[in-house]
Amino acid sequence: MSYALRTGSFFRRHHLAVAPSQPADRPNFRNRFFSALLALGFCFAAAAPAHAQQTGSATGLPLPRYVSLKSDRVNLREGPAKDHRTTWVFQRAGLPVEITAEFETWRRIRDSEGSEGWVLHSLLSGRRTALVAPWKKGEDFPLYDKPSDDADIRARLQANVVANVRRCDGKWCRLTGKGYDGYFPQTLLWGVYPGEKVE
DSSP states (O other): OEEEOOOGGGSOEEEOOOOOSSOTTSOOHHHHHHHHHHHHHHHHHHHSOTTOOEEOTTTOOEESEEEEEOSSOEEEESSSSTTSOEEEEEOOTTOEEEEEEEETTEEEEEOTTOOEEEEEGGGEEOOOEEEEOTTSTTOEEEEESSSSTTSOEEEEEETTOEEEEEEEESSEEEEEETTEEEEEEGGGEESSOTTOEEO
16 A cells, blocks of 8 residues: 655745835726726626526636646736736645636636635646645545445545546546555545536
């Protein structure tokens, strides 16, 4: 039986204390305009019925949806423009994130800890990955040979391990990574929705 261990390089996020790009006595009216426009859009979205499926204004793809980070360095910004302040830096390619909004070439994303901000779409990948039970830090979980609790255990995965999602049937997902390949309960993953089917 093998173990997939979590290391600091799997999920690192840095808070930046960056000075505003505009002097205090010269407010950035472009940023304020976009912020007001986006706030208005979020108000309309919040007023929509919960069961209504929404699609992105730039891609037409469903919102929200999961993707992963393409780069080892991704700046998370306060707004959808490069002159907005960088608030976080992700340093783990493959980390799953959730797209919650779109604006031209920018995507608003949320990580497993609930932090949100804007990134360029070119820094995101459609490759599906998932975090193993990030809400159960310090625990480890069995990875099965088949999609069944009675199957042989192939490995044990520690919480917060990033795994590649090969497919999901709504209850079980086939996960792969360095030294492991097997089936894992879908409800214990962050990066796929409950009941979602991934081909």
